Amino acid sequence: MSYECITTRIEGDKVAVITLNRPKALNALNDQLMDELGAALKGFDADPAIGCIVLTGSEKAFAAGADITVMAKFSFADAYKGDFITRNWETIRSIRKPVIAAVSGFALGGGCELAMMCDFIIAADNAKFGQPEIKLGIIPGAGGTQRLPRAVGKAKAMDLALTGRMMDAAEAERAGLVSRVVPLDKLQDEALGAALQICAFSQIATMAAKEAVNRAFEGTLADGIMFERRLFHALFATTDQKEGMDAFVNKRAAHFTHQ
Numbered sequence: 389m390s391y392e393c394i395t396t397r398i399e400g401d402k403v404a405v406i407t408l409n410r411p412k413a414l415n416a417l418n419d420q421l422m423d424e425l426g427a428a429l430k431g432f433d434a435d436p437a438i439g440c441i442v443l444t445g446s447e448k449a450f451a452a453g454a455d456i457t458v459m460a461k462f463s464f465a466d467a468y469k470g471d472f473i474t475r476n477w478e479t480i481r482s483i484r485k486p487v488i489a490a491v492s493g494f495a496l497g498g499g500c501e502l503a504m505m506c507d508f509i510i511a512a513d514n515a516k517f518g519q520p521e522i523k524l525g526i527i528p529g530a531g532g533t534q535r536l537p538r539a540v541g542k543a544k545a546m547d548l549a550l551t552g553r554m555m556d557a558a559e560a561e562r563a564g565l566v567s568r569v570v571p572l573d574k575l576q577d578e579a580l581g582a583a584l585q586i587c588a589f590s591q592i593a594t595m596a597a598k599e600a601v602n603r604a605f606e607g608t609l610a611d612g613i614m615f616e617r618r619l620f621h622a623l624f625a626t627t628d629q630k631e632g633m634d635a636f637v638n639k640r641a642a643h644f645t646h647q
């Protein structure tokens with residue numbers, strides 16, 4: 389499939405890399421881009437050869453937010469009846485394979501929200517995160533008011549949402565928004581390395597780990613622990629569990645078949 393607002397490539401026969409590609413608008417997220425991103429994500433999720441997806445942008449911008457030139461013309465009716473955001477931004481939530489955001493440059497507004505929809509964020513040292521919607525007379529609309537406090541706590545989330553200020557990569561790492569910060573020229577290698585590491589494990593186990601960790605953000609602790617326990621028990625029915633443990637006991641490398 390050919391795309392105009394994103395590019396895709398496969399690395400090491402296993403990792404799908406999706407690059408947001410509207411450089412003139414700092415990867416502002418318009419309908420076409422979000423439709424293409426959704427289609428690419430779904431395609432890679434369904435491809436048995438792919439074990440992990442990396443979502444990235446340019447050195448200058450992961451994404452500078454939803455496309456303001458489009459939103460500037462919106463009425464309430466356009467936003468509400470058109471199901472703005474929900475219609476084509478939520479696909480990423482249904483992706484079952486791990487998705488890593490590799491963020492350099494600006495990740496603002498919807499760009500920060502898109503990164504937060506990924507399973508974890510690896511940031512370059514030039515990354516800047518923020519929810520500047522308040523400056524436009526709106527609030528974050530792609531989950532920012534909910535995911536940011538869960539990631540960084542109420543104090544910092546309120547600070548960012550109410551002042552619209554940006555935080556740099558070091559602050560984002562201290563706050564727990566990003567899992568690692570690396571020099572800009574190492575970002576793609578770092579994300580690819582993490583993705584390849586994930587691909588080497590049992591795909592059933594990595595999907596289960598993702599599902600279980602995501603449960604921590606919905607429902608009670610008791611429900612989450614019960615959900616984890618059931619998945620944990622179920623994994624003893626997989627060939628990969630037998631292989632992984634046999635390999636450890638016999639001091640050899642494991643070869644997972646994703647069964």
Ligand code: CAA
Nearest residue numbers: 412413414416452453454455456457497498520528529530
């Ligand atoms: N939408 C549309 N176009 C955008 C854009 C956006 N979100 N962000 C940047 N651009 C465009 C600029 O208009 C500019 O286009 P022209 O060259 O045609 O003028 C081009 O990208 C380059 O941008 P700048 O010249 O502004 O670059 P800069 O380096 O001086 O500044 C920036 C970079 C600080 C990121 C600045 O572009 C900026 O503040 N952008 C808007 C950020 C923002 O408010 N994002 C939130 C959007 S609302 C949202 O996302 C809602 C939601 O929750 C889903």
